[in-house]
Amino acid sequence: MRRIGDFLSKKFSAAIHCEEKNGALFLYGKVKSWDQVVKIGKFATRFGFRGVVNKIECEEAKPSVPKVPLVRDASLHGRKVDVLIIGAGVIGCAIARELSRWKLNILVVDKESDVAMHQSSHNAGMMHPPIAPHPKSKKAHYNRKGLDMVETLSRELDFPFERNGMTILFPSVWYIFSLPFVKVREIQNRVKDAEILNASKFLKIEPNVKKNFSWAYVIWEAGVVDPFQMTLAFAENAVQNGAEFRFNTFVEGFTVENDRIEAVITNRGTIFPKVVVNAAGVWADRIASLANDEFFTIHPRKGEMAIIDKKKSNLSRLTLSKVSLKQLGSITKGGGLIPTVHGNLLLGPTAVEIPEREDYSTTEEGLDELFKKHASLVEGLSRKDVINYFAGTRAATYEEDFIVEPSQKIHNLIHAAGIQSPGLTSAPAIAEDIATMCIEKLQKERKIVPNEKFCPVRKKDPDFKKLSLEEKQRIIAKNPNYGIVICRCETVTKGEVLQALHGNVPATTLDGIKWRTRCGMGRCQGGFCTPFLVELMQEVGIDPLTITKKGPGSELFVSRTRLGGDEHV
Amino acid sequence: MYDVAVIGAGPAGLAAAISAYKNGSSVVIIEREPELGGILKQCIHDGFGILHFRKRLTGPEYAELFIEELLKTDVSVLTSTFLLDVQKEQDLFNLTLQNAKGIFSIQSKAIVLATGCRERTSRQIFIHGDRPAGIMTAGTAQRFVNMVGLLPFRRCVVLGSGDIGLIMARRLTIEGAKVIGVYEIKPEPAGLLRNVSQCLHDFKIPLYLSHTVSKVFGRNRVEKVEVVKVDRNLSFVPESERTIECDGLLLAVGLIPENELAERLSLQIDQVTNGPFVDQYFMGSMEGVFSCGNSLHVHDLVDYVTWTGFEAGRCASEYAKDKLKVQKRVPLKFDSSLQYCVPQLLSFPLTGKVRIYFRTKSKLVNAQIAVSQAGQELVSKNFKILRPQQIEFIDVPPKFENEPLEISLKRVSSHEQDQPFKSLVCIVCPKGCEIELYGSASNPTFEGYSCERGLEFAKQDIINPKRVLCTTVLTKDSRLLPVRTDREIPLESFERVMNRVKNIVVKKPVRRGEVIVENIENTNVNLVATATLYNPSGGRTNVEARLER
Numbered sequence A: 001m002r003r004i005g006d007f008l009s010k011k012f013s014a015a016i017h018c019e020e021k022n023g024a025l026f027l028y029g030k031v032k033s034w035d036q037v038v039k040i041g042k043f044a045t046r047f048g049f050r051g052v053v054n055k056i057e058c059e060e061a062k063p064s065v066p067k068v069p070l071v072r073d074a075s076l077h078g079r080k081v082d083v084l085i086i087g088a089g090v091i092g093c094a095i096a097r098e099l100s101r102w103k104l105n106i107l108v109v110d111k112e113s114d115v116a117m118h119q120s121s122h123n124a125g126m127m128h129p130p131i132a133p134h135p136k137s138k139k140a141h142y143n144r145k146g147l148d149m150v151e152t153l154s155r156e157l158d159f160p161f162e163r164n165g166m167t168i169l170f171p172s173v174w175y176i177f178s179l180p181f182v183k184v185r186e187i188q189n190r191v192k193d194a195e196i197l198n199a200s201k202f203l204k205i206e207p208n209v210k211k212n213f214s215w216a217y218v219i220w221e222a223g224v225v226d227p228f229q230m231t232l233a234f235a236e237n238a239v240q241n242g243a244e245f246r247f248n249t250f251v252e253g254f255t256v257e258n259d260r261i262e263a264v265i266t267n268r269g270t271i272f273p274k275v276v277v278n279a280a281g282v283w284a285d286r287i288a289s290l291a292n293d294e295f296f297t298i299h300p301r302k303g304e305m306a307i308i309d310k311k312k313s314n315l316s317r318l319t320l321s322k323v324s325l326k327q328l329g330s331i332t333k334g335g336g337l338i339p340t341v342h343g344n345l346l347l348g349p350t351a352v353e354i355p356e357r358e359d360y361s362t363t364e365e366g367l368d369e370l371f372k373k374h375a376s377l378v379e380g381l382s383r384k385d386v387i388n389y390f391a392g393t394r395a396a397t398y399e400e401d402f403i404v405e406p407s408q409k410i411h412n413l414i415h416a417a418g419i420q421s422p423g424l425t426s427a428p429a430i431a432e433d434i435a436t437m438c439i440e441k442l443q444k445e446r447k448i449v450p451n452e453k454f455c456p457v458r459k460k461d462p463d464f465k466k467l468s469l470e471e472k473q474r475i476i477a478k479n480p481n482y483g484i485v486i487c488r489c490e491t492v493t494k495g496e497v498l499q500a501l502h503g504n505v506p507a508t509t510l511d512g513i514k515w516r517t518r519c520g521m522g523r524c525q526g527g528f529c530t531p532f533l534v535e536l537m538q539e540v541g542i543d544p545l546t547i548t549k550k551g552p553g554s555e556l557f558v559s560r561t562r563l564g565g566d567e568h569v
Numbered sequence B: 001m002y003d004v005a006v007i008g009a010g011p012a013g014l015a016a017a018i019s020a021y022k023n024g025s026s027v028v029i030i031e032r033e034p035e036l037g038g039i040l041k042q043c044i045h046d047g048f049g050i051l052h053f054r055k056r057l058t059g060p061e062y063a064e065l066f067i068e069e070l071l072k073t074d075v076s077v078l079t080s081t082f083l084l085d086v087q088k089e090q091d092l093f094n095l096t097l098q099n100a101k102g103i104f105s106i107q108s109k110a111i112v113l114a115t116g117c118r119e120r121t122s123r124q125i126f127i128h129g130d131r132p133a134g135i136m137t138a139g140t141a142q143r144f145v146n147m148v149g150l151l152p153f154r155r156c157v158v159l160g161s162g163d164i165g166l167i168m169a170r171r172l173t174i175e176g177a178k179v180i181g182v183y184e185i186k187p188e189p190a191g192l193l194r195n196v197s198q199c200l201h202d203f204k205i206p207l208y209l210s211h212t213v214s215k216v217f218g219r220n221r222v223e224k225v226e227v228v229k230v231d232r233n234l235s236f237v238p239e240s241e242r243t244i245e246c247d248g249l250l251l252a253v254g255l256i257p258e259n260e261l262a263e264r265l266s267l268q269i270d271q272v273t274n275g276p277f278v279d280q281y282f283m284g285s286m287e288g289v290f291s292c293g294n295s296l297h298v299h300d301l302v303d304y305v306t307w308t309g310f311e312a313g314r315c316a317s318e319y320a321k322d323k324l325k326v327q328k329r330v331p332l333k334f335d336s337s338l339q340y341c342v343p344q345l346l347s348f349p350l351t352g353k354v355r356i357y358f359r360t361k362s363k364l365v366n367a368q369i370a371v372s373q374a375g376q377e378l379v380s381k382n383f384k385i386l387r388p389q390q391i392e393f394i395d396v397p398p399k400f401e402n403e404p405l406e407i408s409l410k411r412v413s414s415h416e417q418d419q420p421f422k423s424l425v426c427i428v429c430p431k432g433c434e435i436e437l438y439g440s441a442s443n444p445t446f447e448g449y450s451c452e453r454g455l456e457f458a459k460q461d462i463i464n465p466k467r468v469l470c471t472t473v474l475t476k477d478s479r480l481l482p483v484r485t486d487r488e489i490p491l492e493s494f495e496r497v498m499n500r501v502k503n504i505v506v507k508k509p510v511r512r513g514e515v516i517v518e519n520i521e522n523t524n525v526n527l528v529a530t531a532t533l534y535n536p537s538g539g540r541t542n543v544e545a546r547l548e549r
């Protein structure tokens, strides 16, 4: 230990002190910049421990703390459940759905006011082909399996998925030398439907691509989803099959006795679960630490993305990215130009190490980089076409691989941690394995039987937009609300908004409506439809002063202008 | 089947429908919202109609005059109806509509696009930082405050000095919110000078020119914003950042013509105006498609919007009668002193006078604008001052067939004129002269008045400014009724009158102009309703919902 500490201290000219605990390498000390913190953490992975726990502080940044819900009550106090899932991202929701195949008492809690408020909506929506991950990694395994499952799931659960294909453009003929590497990876990771096309052939498929590349590596099995809809679909199907979701519920701590979690302390009271699943995204290490099982550290990696007006959707149908010499070893790490399932284009994401885990702020530099790198892939894209931009933070561990395993120390804790890209793609496969681990643990206490009422098909009103003219007519005749357009940019009807307000996992915020219906996601960014939404929420009995953008604390209004007085005329 | 279909029932669409009808055509007007009037419904302040009616009306008053005129005609009115698609098939337009009755289509010979404009968003001006609640465009805030009765901020910063932002800064102040300041990136205000005077100076709201908001902070709601100075190239001045604690950011950073339909019809769009290229008949690059109002280009005065609507409606009706013949179109030429001009094209054969609306690139003092054709000057017009914020027009009688019109700046005074410190609209008579005050408040000089009474008015304004108070009162069905004082009251009495206004609930149905409170708070003026609370389209949705394919 001393030797590692001395070595690191010398190499990075800082006083670093090490310790081995829980099979992991713990690092302590203080350095100047966040970059250094991350560099040391990454370097330390080569010492062969199960994980690196990086406790090094840094002068320029305070330790990141979670944003906590403002509510506090006892609505969950004393609840006993079979499985408590912490985190309603795509992983937590997919696990809940998988577990709902069994007759169990399942509770999913999330500190935000809706599903997918962290990584699972702030991402690029790609269904990655398994070309990037190292063949021996868990990422490669789950990526392959997950991608194979998505198509069936998208039909059962009715979320938008499209196999649009992905292309990596190689700038010059010299890149031909990387071909054997690509081929080997393709075989090792069992990538399907890949081919290499020369420039002229590829330009026939995508005529708007700039002609400054020499050949194109196309993987046809790649696709895109709406990541929020995918998460919501898992959640709603889980609820339909008996699982329960509670939002604005923050796990504050655990009571651990004899290496077992006896109780889970939240802002809504203490919960008593038999098994706990850690699917807490960027805070998964915090959960592990609270449960006395710290063996990894998340270092958030921010990705900024920009959305392009639908007017330019014709520029590319395939996901495009260009490889540079630097990235040859890690193809597809650089982001690209990605068509979304809704007909926009998405530029990004970038990748920047940052100290703050819930930092969704955007920067001028980020947007600049996106435009420099990706807008130039095609002809005719300018900053004028941007309608929105946003950022997400990836939950990367220093080992840069998924952690999908039962805790080696705490008997009733299971980790689904470090789930960064391609976590969305891998979610269905990860969920299957985690569910199996849960069942194995529960079986030890009692016999777990299948849920006979389980239905894999999500019950849901049809997606109005996708219907034929005749079907639309029929629905409007039955329910005129579907005739009234509320959002002019995305043509969303009153009927669809009401549907979002009354779903299995209903929208409770303005962002919740936006994510479910796309109301406010178009060019005017909600300028015209927000007043209509507020009126509509008033109509269904919601006090407008309680309407929030994204949960308690983000209220839209501060007061009414007229309270009503006693001078009647 | 209709001769003319008008899309949008704001002031432009209303005018177009009325004039097409008066010209003898069968007309349908299609509006997305449940009520007619467009944006004017929420513009409860006064100042509309100075040119057209020679009166200072509020938005609802101005709109209702046209709505009432429209409802006297046989024009078919479709409200809460959304235009999904429009296609030209042979010589007819096929419009696909959606409303509570279903999805159906109607046909027309000509269409008039009067779809208005939308606001630029925080995303389009690339504001960075956190993404909390409390960032709102001025128009959205206007709707919430004036029509729904919800206040979005307690302490806010306004970014951009567009007219709606200035008007909302005043409105929010009257409603009891604190407006910390208006920040404008350019060295000149974007809105009209008189709005700077009436909305900011009157209420002591500071205006910071060459400043912008660079970042927003706040996880849930806006907690603070960072403002920064900019230099001539609009780049941030290093170390000029300052953070301001506030709970909201109001954006008034520009309007963009709403042109999805024009684009769907593949009309050619002018990259400067963001509206379609049109000729003197307001016809776009596709025959039979006309455009007017703010979907053509963003106007500063609603009066111009109405005029373009009248003309576009009349021409659409002529076109439907097959009387509008265009053989050749030639682009107008203009020199580098102008930003743009509308129409952008001149169609031949000529039929008469052409009105050219234009905006200059910079402020020009004592300018003379001339229009010539084939080397011969046709007209020239003198302007005491031309400002980029303001639209002006010049009427031209073109003389030669197939020759382009050329607009040029003939003369401009070289000496830079002083900036007035205040600008007023005289209220002594309906003429409404704009009086500008130069020098300082202690020793002002006055310009722009045309009679002694006007001068007296302006002098009085420095000592005891009086204004019309425009606001709302609650009605028993918890909707808001726009009201105003029927004459000016001293600015200093606003707060007292507002306290009274907040206490009123109107229980009976009222009509526009009806007195709500006589001699309110002993000011010797009455509080009157500025709108009739009735749904003007009731029972007139007489287009049958049928699907023709």
Ligand SMILES: Cc1cc2nc3c(=O)[nH]c(=O)nc-3n(C[C@H](O)[C@H](O)[C@H](O)COP(=O)(O)OP(=O)(O)OC[C@H]3O[C@@H](n4cnc5c(N)ncnc54)[C@H](O)[C@@H]3O)c2cc1C
Residues within 6 Å of the ligand: A066, A086, A087, A088, A089, A090, A091, A092, A109, A110, A111, A112, A115, A116, A117, A118, A119, A120, A121, A122, A123, A124, A125, A126, A127, A128, A249, A250, A251, A252, A279, A280, A281, A282, A283, A284, A302, A303, A304, A349, A391, A392, A393, A394, A395, A419, A420, A421, A422, A423, A424, A425, A426
């Ligand atoms: C910029 C970016 C781009 C990406 N692009 C892709 C892509 O194209 N394709 C792909 O496959 N993957 C992509 N990913 C990865 C993918 O988004 C994630 O792997 C996936 O969403 C992880 O889901 P999750 O459920 O583990 O985490 P999250 O979605 O982050 O969910 C974790 C949840 O836990 C909750 N939580 C945390 N702590 C607590 C607590 N104490 N109490 C209660 N609740 C708590 C949080 O509120 C959060 O909702 C991308 C990621 C990013 C950031």
Ligand SMILES: Cc1cc2nc3c(=O)[nH]c(=O)nc-3n(C[C@H](O)[C@H](O)[C@H](O)COP(=O)(O)OP(=O)(O)OC[C@H]3O[C@@H](n4cnc5c(N)ncnc54)[C@H](O)[C@@H]3O)c2cc1C
Residues within 6 Å of the ligand: B007, B008, B009, B010, B011, B012, B013, B030, B031, B032, B033, B037, B038, B039, B040, B043, B081, B082, B083, B114, B115, B116, B117, B118, B119, B138, B139, B140, B142, B163, B164, B167, B255, B258, B292, B293, B294, B295, B300, B301, B302, B305
């Ligand atoms: C948010 C906002 C606030 C404003 N506030 C002020 C102010 O305070 N003072 C001021 O002087 N000026 C203001 N303006 C400027 C104002 O737009 C003009 O003065 C004037 O209202 C323009 O008239 P118009 O008829 O061109 O457009 P609008 O009044 O906008 O009318 C257009 C109409 O078309 C309808 N429409 C659009 N698309 C469709 C479709 N596909 N199908 C059916 N109907 C459709 C719209 O619902 C709308 O009713 C504001 C503008 C905006 C956008």
